[in-house]
Amino acid sequence: MSDMETGKFITFEGIEGVGKSTNIRHLVNAIEKAGHAVVTTREPGGTPMAERIRELVAEHGDEPMPDIAELLLVFASRALHINNVIRPALAAGTWVICDRFTDSSRAYQGGGRGVPPENIDRLAEWVHGDLVPDLTILLDAPVETGMERAGRRSDPDRFESEQSDFFQRVRATYLKIAAEHPERFVVVDAARSLDAVKGEIEDIAAALLGKPYNQ
Ligand code: TMP
Numbered sequence: 001m002s003d004m005e006t007g008k009f010i011t012f013e014g015i016e017g018v019g020k021s022t023n024i025r026h027l028v029n030a031i032e033k034a035g036h037a038v039v040t041t042r043e044p045g046g047t048p049m050a051e052r053i054r055e056l057v058a059e060h061g062d063e064p065m066p067d068i069a070e071l072l073l074v075f076a077s078r079a080l081h082i083n084n085v086i087r088p089a090l091a092a093g094t095w096v097i098c099d100r101f102t103d104s105s106r107a108y109q110g111g112g113r114g115v116p117p118e119n120i121d122r123l124a125e126w127v128h129g130d131l132v133p134d135l136t137i138l139l140d141a142p143v144e145t146g147m148e149r150a151g152r153r154s155d156p157d158r159f160e161s162e163q164s165d166f167f168q169r170v171r172a173t174y175l176k177i178a179a180e181h182p183e184r185f186v187v188v189d190a191a192r193s194l195d196a197v198k199g200e201i202e203d204i205a206a207a208l209l210g211k212p213y214n215q
Contacts, residue, residue, distance in 0.1 A: 014139035017150030030205035042099035044077040053077040111173025139190035
C-alpha cells in the first residue's frame with residue numbers, strides 16, 4: 001500500500017510523570033493542522049473491552065497477579081486494540097497516535113517484572129506481526145523527576161504503587177530498546193522545561209510531516 005493511503009502509527013512511551021498526555025496533544029495538534037485525520041488512543045485500552053482489561057491489570061484485585069497473567073492481559077488488550085481500532089484506522093489513511101504500546105510491555109513486564117524478553121518478542125510477533133510503529137517518542141527523565149511530577153496520588157494503582165527501583169529498571173530498559181532501534185526511536189529529554197519539550201515535539205512533527213521517518 002502506498003504512503004498516500006496508509007496512516008502513520010506513532011507511539012509515546014515513558015515512565016509515569018514525564019508528560020505523555022500533554023506532549024501527545026502537541027503532536028496531534030500539529031498533525032491535524034497539516035490536514036491529516038488522527039485517532040488518539042492508549043494502551044492498555046483503546047476499545048470498550050480492552051478498557052475493561054485495563055481495569056483488571058491496573059486495579060488492586062482480590063488475588064495475586066502472576067507476572068505471566070499481567071503480560072497475557074496486556075497482550076489480550078493489544079489484540080483487541082489492533083484488530084478493532086489501529087489496523088482499520090491506518091488502512092483508512094488515519095494517523096494513529098498511541099499512548100504506550102509493546103515497548104511498555106518490554107519495559108514494565110520485561111525490565112520491571114523480569115519476564116524474559118524472548119517471551120515478550122514471541123507474543124509480539126504473534127499478536128501484531130509486521131505492525132511496528134513508524135515512530136516511537138520516548139519521553140525520558142530521571143525516575144525522581146517523574147515521581148515528583150506525577151505527584152503523590154491518593155489512590156495509586158498496581159503500577160503506581162511500585163518502588164523507585166522498579167521504575168529505574170523500566171527506564172533503563174526503555175533506553176536500551178531505544179539504543180537498539182535508532183531507526184524508530186526519538187528520545188526526548190523530558191526533564192527540561194515544558195516549553196523546551198514542546199519545541200522539540202514541534203520539530204519532530206515538522207520532520208515527520210515533511211519526510212516520513214521509516215521510508
Ligand atoms: P498510564 O498509561 O496511565 O501510564 O498507565 C498504564 C500503566 O500500564 C502504566 O503503569 C504502564 C502499564 N503498562 C504495562 O505494564 N504494560 C503494557 O504493555 C502497557 C501498555 C502498560
